[in-house]
Amino acid sequence: MPQVEHYSNLFQALGNGSRLEIVRLLLSAFHLGGLKVGQIQQELKIPGSTLNHHLEKLKQVGLLKAHKEKQWIWYSVDQDTLTDMLRFLFSECCGRTDVVPVSAVAPNHFTRGKP
Amino acid sequence: MPQVEHYSNLFQALGNGSRLEIVRLLLSAFHLGGLKVGQIQQELKIPGSTLNHHLEKLKQVGLLKAHKEKQWIWYSVDQDTLTDMLRFLFSECCGRTDVVPVSAVAPNHFTRGKP
DNA sequence: GCATTATTTCGATAAATGTAGAAATATAGA
DNA sequence: TCTATATTTCTACATTTATCGAAATAATGC
Numbered sequence: 001m002p003q004v005e006h007y008s009n010l011f012q013a014l015g016n017g018s019r020l021e022i023v024r025l026l027l028s029a030f031h032l033g034g035l036k037v038g039q040i041q042q043e044l045k046i047p048g049s050t051l052n053h054h055l056e057k058l059k060q061v062g063l064l065k066a067h068k069e070k071q072w073i074w075y076s077v078d079q080d081t082l083t084d085m086l087r088f089l090f091s092e093c094c095g096r097t098d099v100v101p102v103s104a105v106a107p108n109h110f111t112r113g114k115p
Numbered sequence: 116m117p118q119v120e121h122y123s124n125l126f127q128a129l130g131n132g133s134r135l136e137i138v139r140l141l142l143s144a145f146h147l148g149g150l151k152v153g154q155i156q157q158e159l160k161i162p163g164s165t166l167n168h169h170l171e172k173l174k175q176v177g178l179l180k181a182h183k184e185k186q187w188i189w190y191s192v193d194q195d196t197l198t199d200m201l202r203f204l205f206s207e208c209c210g211r212t213d214v215v216p217v218s219a220v221a222p223n224h225f226t227r228g229k230p
Numbered sequence: 231g232c233a234t235t236a237t238t239t240c241g242a243t244a245a246a247t248g249t250a251g252a253a254a255t256a257t258a259g260a
Numbered sequence: 261t262c263t264a265t266a267t268t269t270c271t272a273c274a275t276t277t278a279t280c281g282a283a284a285t286a287a288t289g290c
Contacts, residue, residue: 004139005132012130016248020123027212037267047250052268054248071257071266079215082208086220089204093197094221097142100194105201106209106221131278152237162280167238169278186236186287232290239284247276254269260262 010085013061018046019054023063026077034065034076125200128176133161134169138178141192149180149191 014020021044029035035043041051055075058064062081066073093100129135136159144150150158156166170190173179177196181188208215 004135008130008132008135010130011126011135015123015125015127015130017120017123018248020119020126024119024207027207027214030212030214038265041267048267049251049269050249053250056268057247073267077214083215083219086204086208086215089201090220092139092142093201097145099142099145099192100198100201102221104198105205106217133278153235156237163237164239164281165279168280171238172277183286188237233288234290235286235288237284237286240282242281243279245276245278247274249273249275251272252270254267256265256267258263258265260264 007085007088009061010063010081013058013063016054018044018050019058022051022054022058023077026064026075030077030079034074036072036074038072040075122200122203124176125178125196128173128178131169133159133165134173137166137169137173138192141179141190145192145194149189151187151189153187155190 014023022040025040025043026034037048037051037055040046040055041048044051046054055064055066059066059075062078064075065078066075068074090105094102094105129138137155140155140158141149152163152166152170155161155170156163159166161169170179170181174181174190177193179190180193181190183189205220209217209220
């Protein structure tokens with residue numbers, strides 16, 4: 001029972017179409033250091049107050065980080081939380097119980113040639 | 116945008132402590148062919164009607180399968196859905212964007228010695 | 231058919247969630 | 261300071277969710 005509540009909160013946060021889109025978008029922009037609120041809004045066409053609400057929730061559970069620069073706020077995915085979440089799922093499904101074959105999730109072409 | 120709605124539904128279903136416990140329990144029991152409703156109820160101490168509600172939801176999004184045998188209903192995780200979900204997350208985080216290092220999620224000891 | 235056990239359905243209710251317009255706040259630059 | 265832009269807060273409301281007791285349904289074995 002490794003903090004089931006914690007992980008269910010993460011899943012709950014991802015369990016909304018808009019929020020999953022936000023995370024996907026911010027994953028894409030990770031190497032750019034994330035995106036400003038306005039950029040996310042422009043991309044996903046979500047009203048400011050609604051977007052803020054979603055960003056707040058994602059930040060609250062630890063999936064996003066934010067930092068202010070001048071009048072802008074940059075949001076980006078939190079690598080550590082995401083890694084931890086994936087590790088949890090992986091260990092539950094592929095490790096502890098062996099229900100999902102590793103090869104189906106992380107096929108060779110993912111790992112080949114990577115450190 | 117590979118059916119974001121579909122995946123957010125899966126996460127939504129896992130985004131509840133009781134349901135995540137149910138899935139974890141059924142993952143453990145996968146090699147036994149799943150568990151009967153009563154066994155789940157006994158293990159997790161959830162009132163029948165509430166449990167039924169959760170099982171229904173998990174089945175509805177495709178995370179669980181069920182089959183009747185005599186008066187009992189056996190529930191088990193759906194390997195295919197789970198695999199697909201893991202693959203989605205893996206490809207989003209480790210493949211497409213490379214935000215999460217593969218080695219952190221699927222370290223060697225998972226794959227070593229497995230086909 | 232009856233008693234027993236297993237599971238689902240019904241009905242009700244409190245709480246949480248998703249959504250968004252309007253107003254407020256913050257910051258920068260002229 | 262004034263203006264423009266960015267983001268958040270406030271407020272409201274409809275919808276969905278979580279929960280569970282009680283009643284209903286299903287299947288078994290006598």
